Amino acid sequence: MTIAWVGGIVTDRSTCVLAPNPGAMTLEGTNTWVLMEPGSARCVVVDPGPLDEQHLQRVLDVVALRGARVGLTLLTHGHLDHAESAGRFGELTGAPVRAVGSGHDGLSDGDRLTVDGLDLVVVATPGHTGDSLSFLLAAENALLTGDTILGHGTAMVAWPDGELAAYLHSLQRIEAMTGSRQVTRILPGHGPTVPDAAGVVRYYLDHRSERLEQVRAAVAVRGADVEGVVEMVYADVPRELWPAARLSVLAQLEYLRVHPQPWLPGRGQRRDSDR
Numbered sequence: 001m002t003i004a005w006v007g008g009i010v011t012d013r014s015t016c017v018l019a020p021n022p023g024a025m026t027l028e029g030t031n032t033w034v035l036m037e038p039g040s041a042r043c044v045v046v047d048p049g050p051l052d053e054q055h056l057q058r059v060l061d062v063v064a065l066r067g068a069r070v071g072l073t074l075l076t077h078g079h080l081d082h083a084e085s086a087g088r089f090g091e092l093t094g095a096p097v098r099a100v101g102s103g104h105d106g107l108s109d110g111d112r113l114t115v116d117g118l119d120l121v122v123v124a125t126p127g128h129t130g131d132s133l134s135f136l137l138a139a140e141n142a143l144l145t146g147d148t149i150l151g152h153g154t155a156m157v158a159w160p161d162g163e164l165a166a167y168l169h170s171l172q173r174i175e176a177m178t179g180s181r182q183v184t185r186i187l188p189g190h191g192p193t194v195p196d197a198a199g200v201v202r203y204y205l206d207h208r209s210e211r212l213e214q215v216r217a218a219v220a221v222r223g224a225d226v227e228g229v230v231e232m233v234y235a236d237v238p239r240e241l242w243p244a245a246r247l248s249v250l251a252q253l254e255y256l257r258v259h260p261q262p263w264l265p266g267r268g269q270r271r272d273s274d275r
């Protein structure tokens with residue numbers, strides 16, 4: 001039923017070049033996004049990905065095929081699977097690389113970026129990491145979400161770099177953007193594009209809420225013991241993902257320590273099963 005995600009042309013303005021780094025945390029690999037206004041001379045590249053010369057060459061080939069060159073490179077966050085090649089890609093293209101906190105040209109919420117008619121707006125979406133950004137491609141009602149929302153499964157909030165309260169706030173912010181139809185499509189950092197942005201962000205909020213209530217219940221039985229909570233709450237998750245689950249539990253325990261009351265009444269009680 002599922003068609004394998006291999007990247008390629010997604011919309012008039014967006015093409016995905018899939019990096020060759022598939023894995024449990026990276027799904028089919030990192031999505032390197034090439035964005036440009038049709039017919040223009042310069043493009044924007046989001047997340048050049050791991051340091052892999054062949055991958056970078058493929059990205060440059062995609063850009064050259066459109067008769068363009070790279071005018072700007074953006075990073076959704078600093079994790080190596082997205083950003084390791086940033087310095088090398090900057091050398092290859094001569095174009096600036098911008099991210100959160102990268103000195104004088106560091107990006108912040110609300111920044112407008114325009115490259116040859118292509119308009120992007122920076123949307124700060126901390127939580128997966130403190131430096132996580134999304135980019136709004138308003139012309140296509142599309143949001144590039146990095147690792148904040150993925151093409152399938154759910155995203156990871158890993159203590160201590162990730163922060164659950166911030167993540168929930170970011171998801172609610174994206175939910176508001178889908179509610180106003182400003183965003184209808186997600187272009188994620190891993191996995192296929194999501195045509196139903198409103199549906200996926202609702203699912204993410206429900207999933208987070210359910211996990212939190214499961215962790216709360218597990219703590220009531222086992223105490224705030226990470227191993228005990230992982231065994232109870234993540235029993236359905238493959239063991240290879242348990243190291244990640246431990247970090248996720250740490251983020252949730254910290255959240256529950258600061259927020260002892262259930263959040264958003266009505267969420268998390270809709271289903272017994274957790275996807």
Ligand SMILES: [Zn+2]
Nearest residue numbers: 079081147189
């Ligand atoms: Zn990633």
